[in-house]
Amino acid sequence: MPRKASWATKRERYNRAVGFPYLQYARGVFRPPRLEALFLFVTSACNSLCRTCFYWEELNQGRDLTFEQLEKVSASAPPFHKLWLSGGEPFLRKDLAEVVELFYRNNGVRALNLPTNGLLPRQLETVLDALLQRCPDLVIDLNFSLDGLANAHDTIRGVPHNFEKTLATIELAASRWRGVRRLRRNVATCITSENYRELVALGLNLLRDSPLDGQYFEIVRGSPMDPALKQVPREELASLHRTLMWLHEKYADRLFAHLRSPARQLAKAYYLGNLKLHFDLHEKNHYGPSPWPMPCTAGLTTIVIDHDGHFRACEMRGKLGRLQDFDFDLSAALRSPAMRTETAAIPHANCWCTHSCWIHSSSKFSPRAQLFHIPWAYLKHRWERLPRTEARELERFAVRDAPLLAPAAAD
Numbered sequence: 001m002p003r004k005a006s007w008a009t010k011r012e013r014y015n016r017a018v019g020f021p022y023l024q025y026a027r028g029v030f031r032p033p034r035l036e037a038l039f040l041f042v043t044s045a046c047n048s049l050c051r052t053c054f055y056w057e058e059l060n061q062g063r064d065l066t067f068e069q070l071e072k073v074s075a076s077a078p079p080f081h082k083l084w085l086s087g088g089e090p091f092l093r094k095d096l097a098e099v100v101e102l103f104y105r106n107n108g109v110r111a112l113n114l115p116t117n118g119l120l121p122r123q124l125e126t127v128l129d130a131l132l133q134r135c136p137d138l139v140i141d142l143n144f145s146l147d148g149l150a151n152a153h154d155t156i157r158g159v160p161h162n163f164e165k166t167l168a169t170i171e172l173a174a175s176r177w178r179g180v181r182r183l184r185r186n187v188a189t190c191i192t193s194e195n196y197r198e199l200v201a202l203g204l205n206l207l208r209d210s211p212l213d214g215q216y217f218e219i220v221r222g223s224p225m226d227p228a229l230k231q232v233p234r235e236e237l238a239s240l241h242r243t244l245m246w247l248h249e250k251y252a253d254r255l256f257a258h259l260r261s262p263a264r265q266l267a268k269a270y271y272l273g274n275l276k277l278h279f280d281l282h283e284k285n286h287y288g289p290s291p292w293p294m295p296c297t298a299g300l301t302t303i304v305i306d307h308d309g310h311f312r313a314c315e316m317r318g319k320l321g322r323l324q325d326f327d328f329d330l331s332a333a334l335r336s337p338a339m340r341t342e343t344a345a346i347p348h349a350n351c352w353c354t355h356s357c358w359i360h361s362s363s364k365f366s367p368r369a370q371l372f373h374i375p376w377a378y379l380k381h382r383w384e385r386l387p388r389t390e391a392r393e394l395e396r397f398a399v400r401d402a403p404l405l406a407p408a409a410a411d
C-alpha cells in the first residue's frame with residue numbers, strides 16, 4: 001500500500017510546483033511574535049565619514065565584541081531566521097565569515113542582510129566565497145550603499161572616488177557570482193536633501209548598466225551627523241516615491257523571472273505592495289510620528305546588539321543594558337526586566353519611525369497587514385500609475401474603425 005505523504009513532503013511538492021514557499025510563509029504570519037531577527041553591529045570600525053550616519057558617535061571606538069563573546073551569545077540565543085549585520089563597515093571585521101557561520105550553525109539563520117560601502121573588494125570576495133561554501137542554505141542580500149551620482153555620493157559619504165570604487169566592486173561581484181541566485185546584489189540608497197533630485201537618474205543608470213537584483217530607498221533617519229540632510233520637502237518625497245515605484249516594477253520583473261505564472265504575478269504584487277506600504281509609511285513618519293497599520297514588534301521579534309555589547313529593542317530607541325551583565329546570555333537579556341519594560345512601553349511610546357527593517361519585520365507578524373494593507377498598497381500603486389500613463393501608450397487600445405463617440409446627429 002502506498003505510504004501517505006507527510007505534511008513536510010506535501011509542502012515541498014507544493015513549493016516546487018509553484019516555485020515559491022507561500023504556504024510556509026503564510027503559516028509564519030499566524031505565529032505568535034517570537035525572535036526572528038538579530039541586528040548585530042558587528043564592528044564600530046568604519047572607513048567612511050557619512051553625514052547621513054546615525055551611528056557616527058559610536059564609530060571607531062574599539063571595544064567590539066570578541067568572537068568568544070559572540071560564541072556565548074549564539075549558544076544562548078533561541079533559534080531565529082535572519083541576521084542583519086550593521087556597523088561600522090562589516091568587512092573591516094577579520095572574522096566576519098566565522099561570525100556569520102556561528103549563527104548559521106547554532107541558531108538556524110538562513111537569511112543574511114549584509115550592507116557595505118563597497119570600498120573593500122578583496123575582503124568582500126574572501127568573505128562571500130567562504131559563506132557561499134560553508135553555509136549552503138544561506139540566502140544573502142548584499143547591499144551596496146550608493147547615495148547619488150558621483151559628486152553627491154562622494155560628498156555625502158566623505159570619501160573621494162567612493163562612487164567609482166563602489167561601482168567597480170559591484171561589477172566584480174556580478175562577474176564572480178553571476179547566476180548565484182542565493183546571493184542577491186542590491187543597492188541601498190539613503191534619500192536626503194542633497195540627492196533627492198538625482199535619484200531617478202541614478203536608479204535608471206543602475207537599472208540599465210548594472211546587473212543588480214534591486215535598489216532600495218530609505219529616507220535618512222535618526223540623528224545624522226548633518227541634520228540638514230533630513231530637510232526633504234514632503235511633496236518632493238511623495239513625488240520621488242511615485243517615480244521610484246516604476247523602478248521597483250522593473251526590478252520585480254527581473255527578480256521573479258524564474259517563477260511560473262501565476263506565482264510570478266503573486267510574488268510581484270506582494271513585493272510591490274510591500275514597497276509601496278513602506279514608502280507610504282516613510283512619507284507619513286518622516287515629518288512626525290504617525291501609527292503604522294500594525295503593532296511594532298521591536299524587542300519581541302527583534303533585538304539589536306551594539307558593537308560593544310549594549311542591547312536595544314530597535315536602532316532608534318535607547319540602550320537597555322549590557323550583555324556583559326548577563327554573561328552574554330541573549331535569552332536572559334530578552335527576558336530581562338529592562339526589555340520587558342521596553343516592550344510594554346513601545347505600544348504607547350508614539351515613536352513611529354521610517355525604519356524599513358522594523359516595518360517589514362512587524363508586518364510579517366500581522367495578518368491584517370499581510371492580508372489587507374499590503375494588497376491594498378499594491379492596488380493603490382496600480383491606480384496611482386493609471387492617470388500618469390502616457391497618451392501614446394493608450395493609443396494601442398484605441399478602436400480604429402469604430403469611433404468611440406457617435407457622431408452628432410444631423411439636424
Ligand code: SF4
Nearest residue numbers: 046048050053087088
Ligand atoms: S553610514 Fe555606515 S559606512 Fe557610513 S559612516 Fe556610518 S557606519 Fe560607516
Ligand code: SF4
Nearest residue numbers: 296314316351353358
Ligand atoms: S516604531 Fe520605530 S522607533 Fe518605535 S519601537 Fe518600532 S522601530 Fe523602534
